[in-house]
Amino acid sequence: MEYPIEISLTKNSRRPGLDLASLPFGRTFSDHMFTAEYIDGKWQNCKIEPYGPISFAPSMMALHYGQAIFEGMKANLNAKTGEPMLFRTDQHVDRINSSADRLGMPEVPAEIYLNAVNALVAIDKDWIPEDEGSALYIRPFMFATDEWLGVRASERYKFMVITGPVGPYYTKPVSILVAQKYVRAFPGGTGYAKAAGNYAATIKPATIAKKMGYDQILWLDGLEFKYLQECGTMNIFAVIGDTVLTPPTSDSILAGITRSSVIALLKEKGIKVEERPIEIAEIIEAHKAGELKEMFGTGTAAVISDVGELSYQDVTYTLPPVEGRKIGPMVKKLLTDIKTGNAEDTHGWVEPVRTDMLSTVK
Ligand SMILES: Cc1ncc(COP(=O)(O)O)c(C=O)c1O
Known part of the structure; x- marks a missing residue:
């Protein structure tokens, strides 16, 4: 040694x-x-x-x-x-x-x-x-x-x-507030690193959100406040119709290990996954059209946490009940089973x- x-x-x-x-x-x-x-x-x-x-x-x-x-x-x-x-x-x-x-x-x-x-x-x-x-x-x-x-x-x-x-980490679906004033990360910054200072910058906005009754903040990009980044200390996924969407990793988004595992498992199940920029407007429109089936966050601490509701520009959008969801709960069980030896670990x-x-x- x-x-x-x-x-x-x-x-x-x-x-x-x-x-x-x-x-x-x-x-x-x-x-x-x-x-x-x-x-x-x-x-x-x-x-x-x-x-x-x-x-x-x-x-x-x-x-x-x-x-x-x-x-x-x-x-x-x-x-x-x-x-x-x-x-x-x-x-x-x-x-x-x-x-x-x-x-x-x-x-x-x-x-x-x-x-x-x-x-x-x-x-x-x-x-x-x-x-x-x-x-x-x-x-x-x-x-x-x-x-x-x-x-x-x-x-x-x-x-x-x-x-x-x-x-x-969470015992019930999380309620999230879409950031409108503060940012977590921006191009050229340290968003992709697990740097202590990144988390320090989120504490005041998260405290405000907690006081307003939300569990977490959904961060938008630091330039236009338009594109989804991450949710608290989780990567974010949305299911629109039968497609799973998640923002691509960049210098503003932490490359979550749960995120990449979830993407791999979903693709193996034949589920369509798109890693691409997602506008908050697209999420709201999908909700209005009844097409926003699920949102969930992924992370080591939180594993996979279902989003129960989302608040954007003072309007709250309630997502379908977790009991009827297919993708988040399925991939959570599969990942947990792999980690605990209850499902075969085909990936090493x-x-x-x-x-x-x-x-x-x-
Ligand atoms: C900002 C942030 N995003 C996403 C994640 C999820 O990453 P992982 O799945 O590797 O735990 C974490 C936690 O590590 C995090 O701190």
Whole structure:
């Protein structure tokens, strides 16, 4: 191993007595965390240790200039063997490095990323919830650690991974507000990266939308406020007639791994999928004509979330009841079945968690 991991396990696991059912998303963290440091142009000091606070200088660059990126993955238990499984890990490695590139940060070697994720999940296997719709959420992230007030690339970074048990992100169809004032991304920007700052920019508009009673914002393009981009932290799909539409990825849209999986599965089922610019006017017209059958968002956290209603220019458009929908619920079940070993993985997307690193535990 080029990057050996020093592993020290907790003596005080927080797991005993904890009920993993119905936990709110992102509030409970498993026993261990992974850290690697980038110093003098090299990744080093890979370690897994008990989850806990980290210390840093107030001048740490990530806090000031936002050189910070992350990923989001899930581990599921195989329903038949009980073995933990990961989904499309290669895609997540590629994406963190595409985000790193856009933010002027160093590449994370695949070996470090994959060993960290596999070792952590293997160590904290007991934290993976068994309930349907639940999973162990995995959050790899990287941030600039130079102590320096000056806008330039940091020379030092930390790459960390934490995990935590999660239930479903949304428990009912989401109500979405179409953005009219704020934008999430624009050409030449960082929309396609999982950069922390992208999410910071959405917090105020999302808070306003929440106060108005909406779950999420459907972002439109940053130039004309005309074309659909994404919905909260999900890629967006619409079913008009018998065609599934989704905007093409671009520098303003995150290339969701759930998105590409859904497109592949739908095409295999013989369903017509078009990746093309979609005007909000087209969605509204389709609704008026009774042709807007479904809308749903896709993402690792949210899996596939049905849109219940859409509000645009102060008019609310209610979509057909979820019970009668064919495509969103079907592809959600298929994807979940693949991730949990209930359906055949013909794409090689799913892999069992490796346990080889555990032999180095002290
Ligand atoms: C802005 C944004 N869009 C889409 C997605 C969905 O991507 P994925 O399916 O890879 O989780 C995410 C979550 O990762 C996101 O943060």
